[in-house]
Amino acid sequence: MSDANLIPVLPAVTAFLGREHGLFIDGRTVPAQSGDRQAVYGPATGEVIAHVADGDAGDVDRAVQSAHAAFRSGAWTGLRPAERERILLRFADVVEAHAEALAQLETLNQGKSINLSRMIEVGASIEYMRYMAGWATKIEGQTLDVSIPVPPGTRYTAYTRREPVGVVAGIVPWNFPLMIAIWKVLPALACGCTVVIKPSQETPLTALYLAGLAAEAGVPPGVFNVVTGRGSRAGDALTRHPRVSKISFTGSTAVGKQVATAAIDNLARFALELGGKNPMVVLADADVDQVVQGALLGGFLNQGQVCAAASRLYVQRRRYDAVVEALGAAVAGLSVGPGLDPGAQINALVSAKQQQSVGRYLEIGRAEGARVVAGGRVLDRPGYFVEPTLLAGMRQDMTLVREEVFGPVLVALPFDDVDEVVRMANDSPYGLTASVWTNDLKAAMNLVPRIEAGTVWVNSHVPVDPNLPFGGYKQSGIGREFGRSAIEAYTEIKSVCIAH
Numbered sequence: 001m002s003d004a005n006l007i008p009v010l011p012a013v014t015a016f017l018g019r020e021h022g023l024f025i026d027g028r029t030v031p032a033q034s035g036d037r038q039a040v041y042g043p044a045t046g047e048v049i050a051h052v053a054d055g056d057a058g059d060v061d062r063a064v065q066s067a068h069a070a071f072r073s074g075a076w077t078g079l080r081p082a083e084r085e086r087i088l089l090r091f092a093d094v095v096e097a098h099a100e101a102l103a104q105l106e107t108l109n110q111g112k113s114i115n116l117s118r119m120i121e122v123g124a125s126i127e128y129m130r131y132m133a134g135w136a137t138k139i140e141g142q143t144l145d146v147s148i149p150v151p152p153g154t155r156y157t158a159y160t161r162r163e164p165v166g167v168v169a170g171i172v173p174w175n176f177p178l179m180i181a182i183w184k185v186l187p188a189l190a191c192g193c194t195v196v197i198k199p200s201q202e203t204p205l206t207a208l209y210l211a212g213l214a215a216e217a218g219v220p221p222g223v224f225n226v227v228t229g230r231g232s233r234a235g236d237a238l239t240r241h242p243r244v245s246k247i248s249f250t251g252s253t254a255v256g257k258q259v260a261t262a263a264i265d266n267l268a269r270f271a272l273e274l275g276g277k278n279p280m281v282v283l284a285d286a287d288v289d290q291v292v293q294g295a296l297l298g299g300f301l302n303q304g305q306v307c308a309a310a311s312r313l314y315v316q317r318r319r320y321d322a323v324v325e326a327l328g329a330a331v332a333g334l335s336v337g338p339g340l341d342p343g344a345q346i347n348a349l350v351s352a353k354q355q356q357s358v359g360r361y362l363e364i365g366r367a368e369g370a371r372v373v374a375g376g377r378v379l380d381r382p383g384y385f386v387e388p389t390l391l392a393g394m395r396q397d398m399t400l401v402r403e404e405v406f407g408p409v410l411v412a413l414p415f416d417d418v419d420e421v422v423r424m425a426n427d428s429p430y431g432l433t434a435s436v437w438t439n440d441l442k443a444a445m446n447l448v449p450r451i452e453a454g455t456v457w458v459n460s461h462v463p464v465d466p467n468l469p470f471g472g473y474k475q476s477g478i479g480r481e482f483g484r485s486a487i488e489a490y491t492e493i494k495s496v497c498i499a500h
């Protein structure tokens with residue numbers, strides 16, 4: 001791959017990378033109290049691209065106290081909803097003005113294609129920001145009839161209000177660092193909460209950039225804070241802080257359970273968006289070309305580092321060979337290269353750790369008898385590249401059918417009838433997403449309610465929308481993001497009862 005294919009990096013991005021990054025607390029950049037720093041790597045090359053502050057429990061305390069003071073002061077919560085909405089819309093405009101810089105920064109730090117950074121990580125996030133900004137003026141309660149009999153002759157009028165829950169801790173993973181930070185910050189701010197974000201140590205840069213833009217847009221000091229650092233140190237301290245009222249966590253199921261345990265200690269509210277091992281169910285009447293395109297998008301978007309990704313492909317036996325052959329050829333034809341090359345379809349994984357983890361899964365797959373239809377290798381070149389891979393000859397009890405690989409690896413299995421595929425699809429501790437591929441309306445409508453998943457797509461896999469609730473069944477999580485569900489998640493209900 002020659003550098004000639006790479007888009008030129010904006011001077012503003014180069015300057016941002018070279019900065020002495022600190023934590024973002026109380027509206028300004030401050031150093032970590034310990035002075036500890038961490039290197040940030042570029043997945044396309046494996047080289048250090050920046051350094052950030054490595055925050056600890058003391059830094060987390062400063063950020064939470066700042067968020068708590070801002071919440072109590074009413075500087076944000078007390079604004080008229082229309083004022084909050086206007087500031088959040090301005091925030092979206094400022095992000096839009098910096099769209100290309102944010103997209104390049106994300107690609108340099110996360111590894112993903114610049115096309116994906118522009119379209120999803122930044123473009124879709126701006127739409128999400130405007131959608132959530134609009135909720136600030138649409139939060140509502142109910143009026144309720146009550147039958148309280150005392151004192152005699154007294155009547156009551158009762159109603160509910162939704163009030164902001166307080167300080168929100170947002171723990172953000174490395175697969176969509178900017179987008180998932182925005183998924184947490186915007187509904188929280190729309191409801192009048194204040195926020196402390198802890199990005200993944202692998203991908204801390206865009207959250208820091210975003211915090212600066214929030215301040216530029218007029219979000220008051222203390223309302224949006226960012227503490228960079230390790231999950232086991234800064235993340236752990238944040239989830240245990242007694243002044244945190246709500247934790248919104250996206251990441252692995254194992255860490256999600258730790259976060260929930262810490263939340264229970266303080267009776268903090270929590271929402272968990274965790275892993276998935278998502279089935280893509282293809283009935284025999286489905287169009288093979290459409291299925292192949294759907295599997296490429298559903299299985300290989302962001303190198304498969306997507307909680308909602310299609311990772312188990314079940315094809316009705318009559319079409320199994322045709323689908324595996326066509327998909328194998330398509331997967332083998334995907335071009336591999338750095339994210340800054342807009343022509344590269346598969347890019348580096350986020351980290352050396354993730355590359356090793358996916359490599360180990362590929363070895364396990366081979367050892368258990370999987371047949372490699374396409375790809376199958378960790379690439380021996382600088383950066384964290386793994387070939388896009390399709391495996392066949394799988395059995396339901398194999399490790400790669402059961403565990404989340406979180407890489408560019410799709411496994412294919414045949415099935416005979418619908419009852420069998422329902423059993424196989426639901427035979428997983430996870431239940432995040434699924435898709436059904438058929439042009440038989442009756443078959444689709446019968447299958448959708450039988451699949452244990454928070455989202456089921458028909459004839460597509462992976463698109464999400466700000467107005468459509470998103471979250472998991474079973475061990476894929478608790479709670480829903482997006483739409484009205486997000487607003488409910490960041491508010492408490494207060495009942496008001498007036499005697500007259």
Ligand code: NDP
Nearest residue numbers: 172173199200201230231235236251252255274275307406
């Ligand atoms: P983790 O669950 O470890 O990380 C997710 C977030 O939690 C990161 O910000 C991390 O910080 C933070 N964190 C880690 N430990 C703690 C803790 N004790 N308390 C509070 N926060 C903590 O995921 P990994 O990065 O290790 O990825 C492992 C696997 O998790 C992946 O292979 C994939 O299967 C799954 N995953 C799922 C995601 C999803 O979208 N649902 C996203 C990412 C991963 P830091 O990174 O700094 O340690």
